[in-house]
Amino acid sequence: MTVSSRMQLITALVQRDPDRIIGTRESDWVDFKSVWPGVGPYDLGTDKGKYELAKDVAAFANAGGGLIVCGFKAVQKTTELYETATKATPFGKELVKPNSYKDVLTEYLRPLVKVDFHWFDHPDGDQDTAGHYFVIEVAPLPEQERWAIVTRGLNEDGKFVRGAWAIPVRNGDTTAYLSPDEVYRLVNDGLRVRRGPAARPTPHADRAAERAALRSRLNMDDTPVLFFQSTPSPLTGLLPGMYATGGVVEALTHQDTLRGVTAFNFASGIHRPEPLDGGLLLTSPPRWGLWVEADGSVTAAVAADREMLGWAMESYGSHQFGRISVFVLTEITLEYFRLVDRAILPRLDGPWTHSVVAVGFAQAPPRTLAPGADPEFPFQGAPQPATSDAWSQSWEAFGDPERDAHAALQRLYPLFGLDVAANPFTDPAAGRVDPQRLVGVS
Known part of the structure; x- marks a missing residue:
């Protein structure tokens, strides 16, 4: 069995039925994160870990929003195009400090993106596995407030580069970045709107x-x-x-x-x-x-x-x-x-x-x-x-x-x-x- 929507995924976790999620492929609304022993899904003790968290949240905010589901291993098989959740890997709550996650997002994202954090329990009675699942729910930025920018870049050594920035966007099961040409066009479009007539309202998004x-x-x-x-x-x-x-x-x-x-x-x-x-x-x-x-x-x-x-x-x-x-x-x-x-x-x-x-x-x-x-x-x-x-x-x-x-x-x-x-x-x-x-x- 797999899930095909945010509602189905959350329902499966609420009902303590993680097996329903196995086989679900990553997409424009869900990203699965396995957990490093003793570290958690993101190593916030490193620049690279902070960047990865900010990048993943910004990518969903710049698209239609989505869920970052921590506690599932995802693998891309040679016969498939997408990574798929293959194993539940619940973990201890001590590996994630939500306030630290919030601090990273506050410092390295502009504008501030709305996120919600949720814990879900692994079913009792499992002799082989125990722990919890951590879900970061990312709300989409309204069209008139896009784009979310990560205010740092990374060098080849995984260290922050001041003065660098990135605009990530969730694209299917991967993260893409706006190119310099696209950023240039957006800046100039914004200048033209300022100089010219008021912009037309953004069309209603189909839900x-x-x-x-x-x-x-x-x-x-x-x-x-x-x-x-x-x-x-x-x-x-x-x-x-x-x-x-x-x-x-x-x-x-x-x-x-x-x-x-x-x-x-x-x-x-x-x-x-x-x-x-x-x-x-x-x-x-x-x-x-x-x-x-x-x-x-x-x-x-x-x-x-x-x-x-x-x-x-x-x-x-x-x-x-x-x-x-x-x-x-x-x-x-x-x-x-x-x-x-x-x-x-x-x-x-x-x-x-x-x-x-x-x-x-x-x-x-x-x-x-x-x-x-x-x-x-x-x-x-x-x-x-x-x-x-x-x-x-x-x-x-x-x-x-x-x-x-x-x-x-x-x-x-x-x-x-x-x-x-x-x-x-x-x-x-x-x-x-x-x-x-x-x-x-x-």
């Missing part, structure tokens, strides 16, 4: 890895899925009040829904939000899952099958088509934004980006959507099949649930060749979803 991780955790890899995502800009660190009284955990546990926990929303009378890697995960398999990350980013997944979006639609139309309920689609969309716009967005200043992503909707049998309401209500036309398997649309959040829900549906309906005005629960003139129309049907 595909988070969607894939949540989809896998819900065992929805073969199920068409509708995702909602919300991301602050810039990513500034930890979302305030994640576990506090009156904070996010309470908002998820006691949701203010339109029609109670048995309706189509992200509330549950059975499941409770679980702490996960500094954030919270709330799931109700096989129907939906919602993940609030430590930095405030939110990813929600909804199954586009008879368990959720196709609820009660099986008896209407051919069995070859996966018909989506207009009512369910509209209610779950509005409930997502009622939760996120009210409980998450106000905790971080600055613009937020909302996204709606439909994955696998055109695969056989395709998901279909009809104009008007569901068949038991006034019916306007035939169901239309989805025309893409990878539909993704984003917009700057309004922070108003009814407006954001309308914006999501406005971007989803064209996937089926329809206009959002065909949805009877919307007010196109006002650009809003009308909650009273939904409650009135129930």
Whole structure:
């Protein structure tokens, strides 16, 4: 077995199941470090060790962030292109002093990069091995703050060279460096921006890895899925009040829904939000899952099958088509934004980006959507099949649930060749979803 995402790797360590990580290849999101006896993963008593730590952290910060997982031996076989975790090598906590790691990063990185340190225990009862695993979680620098620079270089003897510097970048399973030509271009681009008009905002980064991780955790890899995502800009660190009284955990546990926990929303009378890697995960398999990350980013997944979006639609139309309920689609969309716009967005200043992503909707049998309401209500036309398997649309959040829900549906309906005005629960003139129309049907 291997893991394919940060969430899966952290989950394996939390569950004391390091064997699941064996066979995982190094990539743009994970680097494995074995441990030197009596020294640890980085020898901070040497210039070379300090440089290696600063370089590895900067490389992930200059890419998409990632995990430096200490306590696994990685080997590149002659028949493979990548180094792969081949053996668990847990070690004693006395070999790592997190404050010393922080001091090195503070001294040798500009700007300061956000990192979190995590310890995980090796399973009890192992007669051959004992100890712990140490994970350095590196947050990506926002685009407008890149690049992280290591403020020293190394000579051939492994000694610091003052006045030298480097800009490392994680590239697949290796570390590359920006060339002098690239640095020259960046400097001149910056000068031109200063002299000219204000730079355009950085485009919203697609959080595909988070969607894939949540989809896998819900065992929805073969199920068409509708995702909602919300991301602050810039990513500034930890979302305030994640576990506090009156904070996010309470908002998820006691949701203010339109029609109670048995309706189509992200509330549950059975499941409770679980702490996960500094954030919270709330799931109700096989129907939906919602993940609030430590930095405030939110990813929600909804199954586009008879368990959720196709609820009660099986008896209407051919069995070859996966018909989506207009009512369910509209209610779950509005409930997502009622939760996120009210409980998450106000905790971080600055613009937020909302996204709606439909994955696998055109695969056989395709998901279909009809104009008007569901068949038991006034019916306007035939169901239309989805025309893409990878539909993704984003917009700057309004922070108003009814407006954001309308914006999501406005971007989803064209996937089926329809206009959002065909949805009877919307007010196109006002650009809003009308909650009273939904409650009135129930």
